[in-house]
Amino acid sequence: MCGIVGMFDTQGARDIDRAALHRMNDSQFHRGPVEGDVHVEPGLGFGHRRLSIIDLASGLQPLFNEDHSVVVVFNGEIYNFRALMRELSTRGHTFRTRCDTEVIVHAWEEWGEQCVQRLRGMFSFAIWDRNRKTLFLARDRLGIKPMHYALLPDGMFVFGSELKSIMAAPGLSREIDPCAVEEYFAYGYVPEPRTIFKAARKLKPGYTLTLKAGEPLAAPRRYWDVPFKPHYGMTDRDIEGELIPRLREAVESHLVADVPLGAFLSGGVDSSAVVAMMAGVTNGPVNTCSIAFDDPAFDESEYARQVATRYGTRHQCETVSKDDYGLIDTLAALYDEPYADSSAIPTYRVCQLARKRVTVALSGDGGDENFAGYRRHRMAMGEERVRAMLPLAVRKPVFGFLGAAYPKADWAPRVFRAKTTFEALARDLTEGYFHGVSMLNDRVRSQLFSDGFRSELQGYRAIEVMRGYAAEAPTDDPLSLVQYIDMKTYLPGDILTKVDRASMAHSLEVRVPLLDHEFVEWVSGLPPSSKLRNGEGKHLFKKALKPYLSDDILYRKKMGFSIPLAAWLRGPLRETMKQAVLNPALEGTGIFNQHYLRQMVDEHQSGAHDHSTALWQVLMFDAFLRKNGADGAHGSTAQ
Incomplete structure (x- = not known):
């Protein structure tokens, strides 16, 4: 696992500012504390920070082909690199290392832009291919590893693993994007391809970007999508019988490493399934870690202990205070742009704990997106059944009126909180x-923003992100459609961003076997009824796991990494929140x-009301402004 940066002159072959390249590279030292290096030639500079996982003795980047005409900087892991190395060797390519990075260089030579498909x-x-005068950027299919880039006013193109790395480049505008x-x-994060800054972008998952010296910046191109291509003729028994071998193979493929390896174990279905598969394919006990909370309402560590005991893992658990609220500025520095998922706090802590024993940890992320495990999936399908019974011409006035008239009852039991459901119908x-x-609906955002800022948005609404993905989705099944939208928005923008930044802050590599693209492709083609049935998500996934996990694990109420936000903002964070939200600098953004x-x-x-979600978002936005020296949406350009 690593951090990468680069500078490329799109207009010619000007000298690269080596000092700026070093600043960019050093800004993400935490991603690769083992070693780092840069390569500079006319018109191009690459930088790399390395966290050694495979081939510890070699594999220093930037890494070249035999005649040094092709050079690569790489962040991530290629799990099929040994098979590719054998295939490329038979095609005449010579390898100097046992490192997966070198496979990418020769795959480019052999297959060009199609190398990503392999x-x-x-x-x-x-x-960088000097002979073709071509710079080629790629990001993995699901967005597990990040890529940020910007074209500077002077024609210099810069890229980096984290936004902070390109913020270190001279000339990048810090003007905030109102649409972001x-x-x-709306979302609690800035979805791809935007960043919080007008001048910078994220490369979307499953996309590549090709630049040629002397040519205008081309648009990114998609090379992969979640297919949702149905597997016809499969019975429930067929699915259950095939699911576990495919899951086991995905997990086993993610275990290649030359350093200590373990797994996160929350005691939920997904992380427990990964640990169960690991235990069946590894020699010796699996290293597992989890965190406990000192408040039973937020603690699920007992379930993690049950799984650890069943599989004889070498388990590590530490207790974290429910009032662990001292990370606000730390998180702002990690994420580089506003990020409001409060579960980033316990995620940071569990990564900190894992790094004490291992360098690589497997997680269960992706299970909910694959198998429709979120409560919102059940809610959406329930609402869709009602929609199917009534035409929009009837639903819109009737439920629109009920939604407007029904009081907002945050204080009431969930069954009585019908306002959001009426509005959705x-x-x-x-x-x-x-x-x-x-996180904040249209009505609340409209109240939150100033008249001037709403005018600057020119009618733009955040729903356009989802509408764009819905329009290009390869499925018209309602459940598959919302899963597809989640895989394009929430998964890369929230979940994977959270895990990448939290783990890299501790120089820990996290792997996600449930997001192995071959596994995702197969699961996407399963019937929607195999995922969500009778109001139960992950239906056949849980049934297939019955020989491996107890019903206490499989069918307990989902908890997740929750923290007591409302209480924090009325108690220990009361003054911090008040000072941040009423900060004159925040007012100055307009x-x-x-x-x-x-x-x-x-x-x-x-x-009187629970405004914890909105206040936390504003608090994290203020922390972002303080940490990153950003200009407000109406501000000038900072250098």
Whole structure:
């Protein structure tokens, strides 16, 4: 696992600012503390920070082909590199290392841009081919590894694993993108391909970007998509019988490493399934780790212990205080742009714990997206059944009126909180799903933003992100459609971003076998009824796992990494939140309706309403501004 950076002169072959390249590379030292190096030639500079996982003695990057005409910097792991090495050797390529990085160089020589189709793994990489005068960037299919880039005003193209790396480049504007702000307050993160800055972009998962010296910047090209191609004729028994061997193979393929390896174990279905498969294919006990909370309402460590005991793992568990709220500025520095998933705090802690014993950890991320395991999937399908019974012309006025008239009852039991459901039923599937998953809905965002900022948005709404993906989805099945949207938005923008930054902060590599693209392709073709049936998500996944996990693990209520936000913001973070939300610098951005901010603070602290989600988002936005020196949406350009 590594960090990569680069500079490329799109207009010619100017000298590269070596000092700037070093600053960019050193900004992500945490991603690769073992060693680092740069390569500079006319018009091009590559930098790399290495966390050695495979072939510890060699594999220093940037890495070249035999005649040094092709050079690569690479972040990630190629799990099928040994098979590719054998195939490429038979085609006349000579290898100097046992490192997966060198496979990419020769795969480029052999297959050009199609080389990505041959790679099984998680990756972001850049290749410079001097003979073709071509720079080629690629990101893995699901977005496990990040890639940021920008074209500077002087024609210099820069890229890096983290946003901070290209922020270290001279001339990058820090002007905030108003559309990114709208998206952040809807989703809690800035979805691909935007970043918080107008001048910078993320390369979307499953995309490549090709640049040629002296030519205009081309648009990224997609090389892979989740197919959702149905497997016809498969019975439930067929699926159950095939699922476990495919899962075991995906897990086993992710175990190649020359360093200590283990797994996160929360006690949930997905992480427990990964550990069960690991235990069946490894020699000796599996290293597992989990964190416990000192508040039983948030603690699921006992379930993790059950699985650890069953499989005889070498288990490590540490207790974290439920009032572990001292990471706000740390998180702002890690994520480089506003990021409001509060589970980033326990994720940071479990990565910190894992790194004490291992360098590589497998996680269960991706199970909910694959097998429709989120509560919102059940809710969306319930709403869709109602929609199917009534035409939109009837639903929109009836449920629109009920949604507007029904009081917002955060304090009430969930069964009585019908306002959001009524509002969703007045919409189509995509808009209803967006409304259901938004951290702040359209009405709240409209109140939160100033008149001037709403005008600057020019009618843009964050739902356009989901609408874009819905329009290109390879399926029209309602459940598959919302799964597809999640795999394009929430999975890379929230889950995988959270894990990448939290793990890399501790120089820990995290692998996600449930997101092995071959496994994802197969699972996507399973009947939707095998995933969500009778209101139960992961239906056949759980049935297939019955020989490996107890019903206590398989069928208990899902918890996740929750923290007591509302209580924090009324208690120990009361003054911190008030100072941040009412900060004059925040007012100076011109983004917010200050009257509404004060109203939210007063109502939350009095207990009249729970505004913890909105206040946490504003708190993290303020932390981002303080840590990154960004200019407001109406601001000037900072260098």
